[in-house]
Amino acid sequence: MNNSSVAKVKTEDINKRIIGAVEGDPDGPTVVVLAGMHGNERAGVEAVKNVIGTLHGIEPPIDGHLLGLRANISALEQNMRYIDEDMNRIWFPSVISEVRETPEKELGSSERVEMKRLLRILDNIENRTNGPVILADVHTFSADGWMFTITSSDPKQRKLLSKLHVPMVFGIEESLLGTALGYYQKQGFVSFGLEGGQHRHQLTEYNTTASLMLLLQAVGCIEQQYVDQIKKYEKHMRSHTKYLPVETELVYQHIIESGDEFRMQPGYKNFQPVKKGEWLASDKEGKIVARCDGYILMPLYQSQGNDGFFIIKEHES
Ligand SMILES: [Zn+2]
Structure with missing residues (x-):
C-alpha cells in the first residue's frame, strides 16, 4: 500500500471506531466509553448511541467531552467474543509496546491489530484535554442476573461510582490480568468496568444507558436541571439495585x-x-x-x- 492508501485505511477505521462524540468545554472532564471489547457484547454499543443521541443539542452543551468507541470491530462484525485471542487479556506494557512497534500485517492476531488501531485514538486523548480522563469499559455477561462495576477500592473512585447506584466489586481488576481498565488505571485514569447485564436481556441496554448518564452527571459533564432524562434514570437505578450489596x-x-x-x-x-x-x-x-x-x-x-x-x-x- 502506498502512503495515501494507508492514510485512507486509517481514516476509515477511525470513522468506524468512533460510535459518536459530544464536545463542550475542553477544560472539563473527558469520559471515554469503550464498548464491544468482546464482539458478542453489543448492548454497550447501543447504550453509547442512546447517550450520545440524548446529549446532542442539549443547552447548555456538556462540560467536557464524551467519546464512545468500538474496541473490537472484527469481533463485533462476527458477533464473537474474539477472533484469535481475548482482547481484554492482552493490555500488558510489553504487548502494547510490541503492538505499537510492529506493522499491522506482521501482528499475530486480529485483536492486536484492533488494539493498534484503537491506540491511535486513545493515545491522543490526554493531549486534547486539560481536565481529568475517565474511562468506562462496557461489557455484558452470559448468565442472568444483576449488573455491577469492576473497580479498585480507591476512596475517590468509590465515591464517584456510588452515584451510579450499581453494586461495586473490588479486587477483580487485580486478579484479571491484561485488562484495558487495569492498564489505564496504572496510567492515572479513573477507569472501571461496567458489566451491564446478560448479553441479550431486554434491560441490559437500558441499564447501561442509565448508568452512563449517571456517570456523566457524577463527573460534572451534565446537570440534572438541563437533561430531563437523568431523574428517571436515577430513580430506575436506585430501585433496580435496592436489595443488592453496595460494595x-x-x-x-x-x-x-x-x-x-x-x-x-x-x-x-x-x-x-x-x-x-x-x-x-x-x-x-x-x-x-x-x-x-x-x-x-x-x-x-x-x-x-x-x-x-x-x-x-x-x-x-
Ligand atoms: Zn466482556
Whole structure:
C-alpha cells in the first residue's frame, strides 16, 4: 500500500471506531466509553448511541467531552467474543509496546491489530484535554442476573461510582490480568468496568444507558436541571439495585484451563448466594464446589471465556 492508501485505511477505521462524540468545554472532564471489547457484547454499543443521541443539542452543551468507541470491530462484525485471542487479556506494557512497534500485517492476531488501531485514538486523548480522563469499559455477561462495576477500592473512585447506584466489586481488576481498565488505571485514569447485564436481556441496554448518564452527571459533564432524562434514570437505578450489596470484594475466581471441559450447573445468576460445599460446576476432574460462602458472579454459560465463575462477599470497610 502506498502512503495515501494507508492514510485512507486509517481514516476509515477511525470513522468506524468512533460510535459518536459530544464536545463542550475542553477544560472539563473527558469520559471515554469503550464498548464491544468482546464482539458478542453489543448492548454497550447501543447504550453509547442512546447517550450520545440524548446529549446532542442539549443547552447548555456538556462540560467536557464524551467519546464512545468500538474496541473490537472484527469481533463485533462476527458477533464473537474474539477472533484469535481475548482482547481484554492482552493490555500488558510489553504487548502494547510490541503492538505499537510492529506493522499491522506482521501482528499475530486480529485483536492486536484492533488494539493498534484503537491506540491511535486513545493515545491522543490526554493531549486534547486539560481536565481529568475517565474511562468506562462496557461489557455484558452470559448468565442472568444483576449488573455491577469492576473497580479498585480507591476512596475517590468509590465515591464517584456510588452515584451510579450499581453494586461495586473490588479486587477483580487485580486478579484479571491484561485488562484495558487495569492498564489505564496504572496510567492515572479513573477507569472501571461496567458489566451491564446478560448479553441479550431486554434491560441490559437500558441499564447501561442509565448508568452512563449517571456517570456523566457524577463527573460534572451534565446537570440534572438541563437533561430531563437523568431523574428517571436515577430513580430506575436506585430501585433496580435496592436489595443488592453496595460494595463487595472478590474472594474466589475459578480459572478454566484449556481442555478442562468446564460446565456450569444450570440456573445460577449474578449475586445469587452460595454456601461452602455447594455443587457449582463440573469439569473432567469431577464436581467443582464452592470453597466458601458468598455470592456467585459471572457464572459462565458460553463456550468462549477462561473464567468459570467468581465468588464475592460484602466488603467490610
Ligand atoms: Zn466482556
